[in-house]
Amino acid sequence: MSAAYIMTDDDRWDAVLRRDRALDGRFVTGVLTTGIYCRPSCAARHPKRENVRFFEDGAAARETGLRACKRCLPDEVARDEGAVLAAIAAIKESEEPLALADLADRTGYSPTHFQRVFTRHTGLSPAAYARALREERARQALSEGGRVTDAIYDAGFSGPSRFYENMEGRMGMTASAWVNGGKGVTIHWAVVPTSLGDMLVAATDKGVCRLSFAEGREALEGRFPAADLIEGGDEFSALLEQVVAAVEAPTQGFDHIPIDVKGTAFQEAVWRELRKIPAGETRSYADIAAAVGKPGAVRAAGSANGANNVAVLIPCHRVVRSDGTLGGYAYGLPIKEELLKRETIK
Ligand SMILES: [Zn+2]
Numbered sequence: 063m064s065a066a067y068i069m070t071d072d073d074r075w076d077a078v079l080r081r082d083r084a085l086d087g088r089f090v091t092g093v094l095t096t097g098i099y100c101r102p103s104c105a106a107r108h109p110k111r112e113n114v115r116f117f118e119d120g121a122a123a124r125e126t127g128l129r130a131c132k133r134c135l136p137d138e139v140a141r142d143e144g145a146v147l148a149a150i151a152a153i154k155e156s157e158e159p160l161a162l163a164d165l166a167d168r169t170g171y172s173p174t175h176f177q178r179v180f181t182r183h184t185g186l187s188p189a190a191y192a193r194a195l196r197e198e199r200a201r202q203a204l205s206e207g208g209r210v211t212d213a214i215y216d217a218g219f220s221g222p223s224r225f226y227e228n229m230e231g232r233m234g235m236t237a238s239a240w241v242n243g244g245k246g247v248t249i250h251w252a253v254v255p256t257s258l259g260d261m262l263v264a265a266t267d268k269g270v271c272r273l274s275f276a277e278g279r280e281a282l283e284g285r286f287p288a289a290d291l292i293e294g295g296d297e298f299s300a301l302l303e304q305v306v307a308a309v310e311a312p313t314q315g316f317d318h319i320p321i322d323v324k325g326t327a328f329q330e331a332v333w334r335e336l337r338k339i340p341a342g343e344t345r346s347y348a349d350i351a352a353a354v355g356k357p358g359a360v361r362a363a364g365s366a367n368g369a370n371n372v373a374v375l376i377p378c379h380r381v382v383r384s385d386g387t388l389g390g391y392a393y394g395l396p397i398k399e400e401l402l403k404r405e406t407i408k
Pocket of ligand 1: 099100101104105106131132133134135
């Protein structure tokens, strides 16, 4: 979407229908029959389109005699945003985790109301947001090099055991293997011809860590510069066979194939959602953002989709644009189109 993009009333109505929180504060929705105006995301039942008029803001709506909705409090948007921004700044600056009551106190809201406002804006509770921020910082420090324990303390964890509690089960590789570009990890790999072109498959002993098209050893080395790369291997060949079968006949399902990926908490949440889309069905980027509890993060969901390391098995090709067009695909639209085509033929 370009900067010069101008919203039409149709766009506004679409935003109302999907209750798009990202547009709260950009306009209000007046309902002539009830005499009330709302924010776009109001949870109340949708009015009939013919009874709706859009206004720049609450003041413009009030001029025509409309009253603010008591449910979505459209005039509180700016105050809510200010409160959320202030809380985020406080969380970022604080060395210690902040109590909900403490955060609410700084904003002048009651703890329950503040929790609701914060969650509506960020998709996460304040506590979950603080946790995600600490994990994010740890990942960043780890990928920049340095000792693992330093990275852990720098990120605001109280110590290594708390860090591993948060990270365990989320990353296939251990933290120290990751900081070293896969040092100490053996990755078996192969390039195999398929009906979609040459496919690179690579796996650790925990599962497939890379599946891509038109890539070879060099690309794999770029991703895992310190890993022990071994072409082929007996156990790997058995896995490879399953992967090729899954790509050639995706309707048979591939939940049984193990995957070893790592990303940010948000990326991993998106990838988990992608795995839930049945073959033969598609979702929009907005659907995925909503499914991970961050309905406003449509663009971020698109980026997480694009950052997927394991094509097909994490079926990012099943995400299309809201208007039904295909959107992008890392390996070219013809492959996406072909994958979707073979999935709809049962
Ligand atoms: Zn409302």
